Amino acid sequence: MSEINLETARKVAKLSRIAVDEADLPELAQSLSNILTFMEELNEVDVEGVEPMTSVTPMRLKRRVDGVTDGDMQARILSNAPDAREGFFAVPKVVE
């Protein structure tokens, strides 16, 4: 039975870039633990020598010439941005 402790829950939230209140961490840890316990049924399966699936339908991906196929649509690309300025996406200061 796998146990996600508070520290692991905090770390997973951080890696996921989702802010979680300290007060909500115990419930989150419990719920993640329950799901992981469910997944551990997979340990019953003998997977010795089995290849992990990479593609569900065997197909060769199509290729095309490495050339420009699209472009010149700056305004359309920025049209949904929460903050766009002077033709760029704007974000809070990244470097001091």
Add this chain to the structure above:
Amino acid sequence: MSDLNKLTLAEARDLLRAGDVTSVALTEACLTAIEGAGALNAFVHKTPELALERAKAADALLAAGEAPAMCGLPIGIKDLFCTEGVPSQAASRILQGFKPEYESTVSAKLRDAGAVMLGKLNMDEFAMGSSNESSVYGNAVNPWKVDARDLTPGGSSGGSAAAVAADLCLAATGTDTGGSIRQPAAFTGTVGIKPTYGRCSRWGIVAFASSLDQAGPMTKTVRDAAIMLEAMCGHDAKDSTSADLPVPNFEAMLTGDIRGKTIGIPREYRMEGMPEEIGALWDKGADMLRDAGAKIVEISLPHAKYALPAYYVIAPAEASSNLARYDGVRYGHRATLAAGDGITEMYEKTRAEGFGPEVQRRVMIGTYVLSAGFYDAYYNRARKVRTLIKRDFELAFADGVDAILTPATPSAAFGLGEMADADPVQMYLNDVFTVTVNLAGLPGISVPAGLDSQGLPLGLQLIGRPWEEGELLKTAHVLETAAGFVAKPGKWW
């Protein structure tokens, strides 16, 4: 002519072509039905002006004798599909206000086939759910009702299923990652098919788990599913996993003749605790196919019981990667920041506000199973089990099985809110019969086959060989005809 919204796609198509109705009249009938069905909360963004404009254009094409396959037929589009200039937010707060500058390939193909979009349909947030209760728009409600309770239409394509069952549109698009077309179809007495992985382009459909996601039609009849699926399928250079295979005329394959076909009944699907009436319906379905000349054989899919845990590793892992793009920079919601907040706080606050609890849970589970130290134990092991699940099906097909018959769901529709205090894993069990099909990339269809003792619809699922949707639809059509399901929900909304 009254009740035009109650027509099937095939009936409406034939009337349109005979000049007995117009697309404008059909569209207006649907728009009126939608206006009167607020209680179902199925349509969450309505596009009546656009619909009437397209209906007029369709009428002009019909008059000129140049009508494409779905010309003038009013349909609904799941909110997961990006539709140009029309809100497309995957039922999530994080995509609030997002109006795509482009149209998904599948909805563009439907538009080009002449279909008239009436609006966008409710769903579970990012298609993660089996009850349509994780939507930012609130619950969609099943038109079927047996007591004071409001029932779930299923999920994630709950709005699509409710809209088709309530005759708000002639048909709708759905998407299916673990059962999201077939389970809601079963809960609402409608037909839903998930084609082979790669049949429909995924371009422009908000991604949940890319190796499992497929679009498909949700309709009133198997014939309608054949008509609409054909319009949705086909190779697309913008989705490298879409198959470059010819798309057959599916409707022409509905010959009614399944003599000589072998139908497999997987013994592992007869689960402990399965309601007796579901088992009885399943047996009845097998009898109907036998009576139609098919051979019924018992088969074994020994890894079926591991499909759900494998799915709940693989799907969240892919979701955690796909949903990394919602960062408050390029589109959708951005949290209000406090003085001194930097870019990391912007990401963390935006995603905490924008994603609902189930989506947050799955992103975090996915992050965990992909993190250093756990990748092999969870993610790689699940992918190996997936190989074994697919092999089970391949062995059955190699033994001469043409299609596999199973129940569609482990129960009929349940009440909204009834699962609120349950462990998330309890909700995941809804997908127990459908999820193997996504893991193996196969086509699967849910056909309404009867009512339970309360009077709620139950569905049976048929699973076909890869790329053989036409044969699958043919068998489903025979099952539909034999089951003779004609019940409709009484109007209370």
